[in-house]
Amino acid sequence: MNLLLIAILLALMAVGYRLGTRRSRRVSTERKERLHSLPQHYGTLVALWCGIPAFIVLVLWMATQSGYLESVALSELPAAVQTADEGTKLSAVTRVMAIADGTGVVGEVSAEEQAAADAVAQARLIRTLAAVALAAALAIGGFLFTLRRITPKLQARDQIEFVVKALLFVSSLIAILTTVGIVLSMLTEAIRFFSFVSPIDFFFGTEWRPTFSSTGAGGAGEYGLLPLLLGTLLVSVIAMLVAIPVGLMTAIYLANYASPRLRATAKPIIEILAGIPTIVYGFFALVTVGPALHGLGETLGIDISATSALTAGLVMGIMIIPFISSIADDIITQVPRSLRDGSLGLGATKSETIRKVILPAALPGIVGAFLLAVSRAIGETMIVVLAAGNSPVLQGNPLEAVSTVTVTIVNQLTGDTDFASPQSLVAFALGLTLFVMTLALNVVALYIVRKYREQYD
Amino acid sequence: MDQPASPPTKMGVSVTSRATEGSAAAAPVKVSAQNVDVFYGEKHAIKGVSINIPERSVTAFIGPSGCGKSTFLRCINRMNDLIEGCRVTGRILLDDDDINDRSVDVVLLRARVGMVFQKPNPFPKSIYDNVAYGPKIHGLARTRAEMDAIVEQSLRKAALWDEVKDRLKEPGTGLSGGQQQRLCIARAIAVSPEVILMDEPCSALDPIATARIEELIDELRQNYTIIIVTHSMQQAARVSQQTAFFHLGNLVETGSTEFMFTNPHDQRTQDYITGRFG
Ligand SMILES: Nc1ncnc2c1ncn2[C@@H]1O[C@H](COP(=O)(O)OP(=O)(O)OP(=O)(O)O)[C@@H](O)[C@H]1O
Numbered sequence: 001m002n003l004l005l006i007a008i009l010l011a012l013m014a015v016g017y018r019l020g021t022r023r024s025r026r027v028s029t030e031r032k033e034r035l036h037s038l039p040q041h042y043g044t045l046v047a048l049w050c051g052i053p054a055f056i057v058l059v060l061w062m063a064t065q066s067g068y069l070e071s072v073a074l075s076e077l078p079a080a081v082q083t084a085d086e087g088t089k090l091s092a093v094t095r096v097m098a099i100a101d102g103t104g105v106v107g108e109v110s111a112e113e114q115a116a117a118d119a120v121a122q123a124r125l126i127r128t129l130a131a132v133a134l135a136a137a138l139a140i141g142g143f144l145f146t147l148r149r150i151t152p153k154l155q156a157r158d159q160i161e162f163v164v165k166a167l168l169f170v171s172s173l174i175a176i177l178t179t180v181g182i183v184l185s186m187l188t189e190a191i192r193f194f195s196f197v198s199p200i201d202f203f204f205g206t207e208w209r210p211t212f213s214s215t216g217a218g219g220a221g222e223y224g225l226l227p228l229l230l231g232t233l234l235v236s237v238i239a240m241l242v243a244i245p246v247g248l249m250t251a252i253y254l255a256n257y258a259s260p261r262l263r264a265t266a267k268p269i270i271e272i273l274a275g276i277p278t279i280v281y282g283f284f285a286l287v288t289v290g291p292a293l294h295g296l297g298e299t300l301g302i303d304i305s306a307t308s309a310l311t312a313g314l315v316m317g318i319m320i321i322p323f324i325s326s327i328a329d330d331i332i333t334q335v336p337r338s339l340r341d342g343s344l345g346l347g348a349t350k351s352e353t354i355r356k357v358i359l360p361a362a363l364p365g366i367v368g369a370f371l372l373a374v375s376r377a378i379g380e381t382m383i384v385v386l387a388a389g390n391s392p393v394l395q396g397n398p399l400e401a402v403s404t405v406t407v408t409i410v411n412q413l414t415g416d417t418d419f420a421s422p423q424s425l426v427a428f429a430l431g432l433t434l435f436v437m438t439l440a441l442n443v444v445a446l447y448i449v450r451k452y453r454e455q456y457d
Numbered sequence: 458m459d460q461p462a463s464p465p466t467k468m469g470v471s472v473t474s475r476a477t478e479g480s481a482a483a484a485p486v487k488v489s490a491q492n493v494d495v496f497y498g499e500k501h502a503i504k505g506v507s508i509n510i511p512e513r514s515v516t517a518f519i520g521p522s523g524c525g526k527s528t529f530l531r532c533i534n535r536m537n538d539l540i541e542g543c544r545v546t547g548r549i550l551l552d553d554d555d556i557n558d559r560s561v562d563v564v565l566l567r568a569r570v571g572m573v574f575q576k577p578n579p580f581p582k583s584i585y586d587n588v589a590y591g592p593k594i595h596g597l598a599r600t601r602a603e604m605d606a607i608v609e610q611s612l613r614k615a616a617l618w619d620e621v622k623d624r625l626k627e628p629g630t631g632l633s634g635g636q637q638q639r640l641c642i643a644r645a646i647a648v649s650p651e652v653i654l655m656d657e658p659c660s661a662l663d664p665i666a667t668a669r670i671e672e673l674i675d676e677l678r679q680n681y682t683i684i685i686v687t688h689s690m691q692q693a694a695r696v697s698q699q700t701a702f703f704h705l706g707n708l709v710e711t712g713s714t715e716f717m718f719t720n721p722h723d724q725r726t727q728d729y730i731t732g733r734f735g
């Protein structure tokens with residue numbers, strides 16, 4: 001149904017394009033005036049005016065349809081249901097909608113339900129007809145109106161430019177609005193959480209025992225962020241200790257030493273590492289790296305748990321290597337050749353040139369790459385869920401199991417969740433914390449990278 | 458030009474025949490190329506070039522664009538080694554030592570044969586560090602005071618000291634184009650090279666900065682052997698004692714600058730100098 005409408009609209013636009021093109025030519029010859037724009041521009045203009053308003057109406061209609069129908073269903077149901085709690089209301093409405101759709105429901109359909117369903121079906125019909133009629137009117141109206149407007153003086157090209165600009169603007173607006181929306185929803189939920197637990201207890205608490213209250217009645221449990229933050233920090237630091245040296249040296253080798261042929265094969269292979277899903281890294285850590293480290297610890301006489309900050313950090317570091325190496329490689333190769341030649345021409349060796357000229361010149365960009373990598377490490381979830389051991393205790397030993405912010409979010413949101421309890425709401429507070437941290441890192445990183453760019457332009 | 462004129466010699470004519478003419482040719486040979494060929498992959502960029510370059514004087518390489526001047530210049534401190542697919546054959550002697558010999562350390566060679574590039578390329582470091590870069594690498598100064606002395610001397614020789622002595626800590630990239638080029642010359646001088654190669658050192662500079670660099674080159678020839686690539690006939694005439702004319706990878710003709718400009722043997726040289734092609 002919806003697809004058909006859109007197909008019809010597209011067909012109409014195509015016709016509009018043809019007619020607009022043709023009419024502009026005819027008008028031009030009739031009046032013996034040069035067209036301001038190309039005939040195709042006039043055709044496009046007709047197509048746009050025909051399509052865009054109608055399309056907007058159709059999209060708005062589809063987006064709001066189910067919400068509207070549910071409100072109709074609720075208003076048709078008995079007053080007892082309307083004053084009931086959220087859960088009851090929701091299941092009642094869902095039943096009515098199912099009846100109206102004809103998909104069938106469990107159990108007997110009561111008379112009230114049937115009545116409500118009929119009302120919903122009727123409302124749907126009316127609303128659909130209205131929307132389609134409005135869209136059709138707009139499409140045909142825009143079509144005819146624009147076609148009539150075509151004169152050689154009409155600045156079709158400029159109007160198309162304007163429409164294109166508007167479209168691009170709206171697209172970027174969507175991304176921005178989504179971000180704002182996500183942040184706002186996280187913020188409101190987090191504020192709800194803070195009505196249960198004070199921010200001071202959350203940000204400075206050293207105990208994490210959220211399950212406590214689900215057994216007891218009133219107690220909210222302990223929601224101290226610090227153990228989780230420390231876990232995140234431990235894992236990230238280990239990851240960066242692995243990724244930074246290896247990634248950077250890979251980049252230096254590829255950019256300065258490798259022959260073009262080796263570079264052409266090695267670079268894509270390294271970048272395949274970045275394409276491996278993180279869950280695969282996760283079970284690689286769990287199944288291979290963890291036991292191997294545990295065994296290594298036994299032979300050395302150190303106690304290393306199979307799932308630990310070390311395991312997770314090590315594997316996460318491997319995951320981040322291509323991220324660092326490819327950005328650093330780009331930045332190093334961007335350092336002007338003249339600087340390299342200048343240093344080599346003074347008798348510096350390759351490694352002296354890299355250490356004393358190329359790296360200092362590329363440093364800001366490389367630091368930017370590091371910060372971006374850190375923010376990835378902080379936000380990484382799958383590897384730590386599987387390999388970090390999930391033990392939210394405030395301790396700094398990387399050989400022991402830890403828990404991180406991301407893992408805890410997963411834990412709080414899986415299984416039975418009741419979004420009115422602090423147990424679930426805490427996930428939003430944690431998410432917000434994570435978001436602010438990575439945002440700050442990204443902002444700093446982008447600032448540094450941009451600063452570096454200015455240097456050589 | 459204070460050098461007496463000597464008649465130009467055809468390519469391949471030996472030094473001795475030239476040594477009989479004028480004092481410029483009487484100076485000992487610093488760099489001697491014998492039958493040098495350069496290939497970029499399949500492309501034959503330099504074809505059997507032989508030339509002797511006398512000590513403590515300025516030799517100009519001229520010729521139309523793409524004729525191989527830069528390529529040949531880069532052979533002399535083996536910068537062509539850095540270019541993928543570039544192959545050099547033949548012998549190049551620096552004070553009678555073959556620079557392509559296996560025993561030659563290219564690092565030391567480049568300390569002896571310095572280079573100034575077409576575009577000023579100061580490192581993104583302070584003026585002081587730019588000049589101190591080479592001496593540090595080659596361990597030429599044992600104390601801070603020695604290094605300060607080298608830096609000051611080099612900047613003085615490059616006629617830049619008075620302009621920068623109060624801002625040695627500021628970045629070299631903050632200087633004007635002409636100052637940057639003199640900084641690069643100071644940087645090259647700081648490692649006390651014997652030969653300085655300059656590839657179109659004034660092409661990015663205005664006439665006043667160019668004049669300063671030309672003056673500087675004229676002074677430097679007291680102590681250094683200088684080879685300069687230039688597209689400006691006037692510049693070649695003003696600063697050089699010998700001129701070599703390249704064309705399509707061949708060294709067409711070489712001789713004292715005055716003679717090359719007044720009475721060249723080869724028609725192609727004549728045409729190029731009088732601006733009939735190029
Ligand atoms: N890196 C390279 N790879 C392949 N061919 C090259 C390379 N560098 C130079 N060439 C070729 O070798 C020839 C000589 O080039 P070279 O740069 O030496 O000329 P030039 O005389 O310095 O010219 P110009 O006066 O324009 O600087 C040219 O035909 C050029 O295309």
Ligand SMILES: [Mg+2]
Pocket residue numbers: 526527528656
């Ligand atoms: Mg050149």
